Amino acid sequence: MTVNLEVTNLVKKFGKFEALKGINLELNAGEVLGYIGPNGAGKSTTIRSILGILKPTSGSIKVFGKDAFDNAAEIHKRISYIPGTVYLWPNLTGGETIDMLLALSNQKHTAKTDQLIQDFHLDITKKNRDYSKGNLQKVALVATFSTDADLYIFDEPTSGLDPLNEDIFQQKLLDLKHENKSILLSSHILSEVERAADRIAVINDGQIIQSGTLEELQNVASSEVEVSTKVVADKLATFAGVTNLAEIKANSYSFKIKIAALEPVMTYLTGLGIINLSIQRPSLDELFLKYYNVKEVK
Incomplete structure (x- = not known):
């Protein structure tokens, strides 16, 4: 089995504050890893470290077998990422934004993109400044799912979506899994993780306090x-x-x-x-x- 992400004893300090205290994660091809915890637990700091935005204080992060910080530019060519809070160019339409985001990743608008727009019921003629939070999220999701990547990182991806579009998101995750993609799903919406994740890691105060399959976690309670x-x-x-x-x-x-x-x-x-x-x-x-x-x- 191909290991696309390996986080080993990751420690991240900001001055005297230790945000991450020895995090260990592993994500294989064709797998969804649910990463759950309350606000401030360390989820976003972990993701920024995986993306190479933050340099670890100690420990290591390997993405596709390469150091996440030293090889960030190369690794990003194979990653598709959506942040928890989406900010988009206010004067561009949704369609223009999707095409720009794809172009920034050397990707093209395809029939798959058109199908995603239809599936998420997104009016791409509106400007971003006129979108609701949920529709801004849809723009980002269409661009993310349209991107052909090996590792997909979702940070609170369904924020603002209605239940129908949450179901569509779940189906698109399943499609990626069937395509043997790796998916890191960070969320505080537990039902979302419960439905999608093969394995779950629970973080609190910068530490993984429990990890395993849902069945394994259930067996300890x-x-x-x-x-x-x-x-x-x-x-x-x-x-x-x-x-x-x-x-x-x-x-x-x-x-x-x-x-x-x-x-x-x-x-x-x-x-x-x-x-x-x-x-x-x-x-x-x-x-x-x-x-x-x-x-x-x-």
């Missing part, structure tokens, strides 16, 4: 179980990992448990005769809150 059995389950409380046990009604129970500890509990419940069973794994929103309510995930 407790799932919620509701079960009804034919006879009383009076030994549930004795099983390791069972917490928040409550009897909803006769022979019906709710409790929390980590997936790794679930098998013996299920064997016990099956022996009692299961009538109804619901296992709800934590959503990314719930995991996010868990990770930010404690410094270390137990």
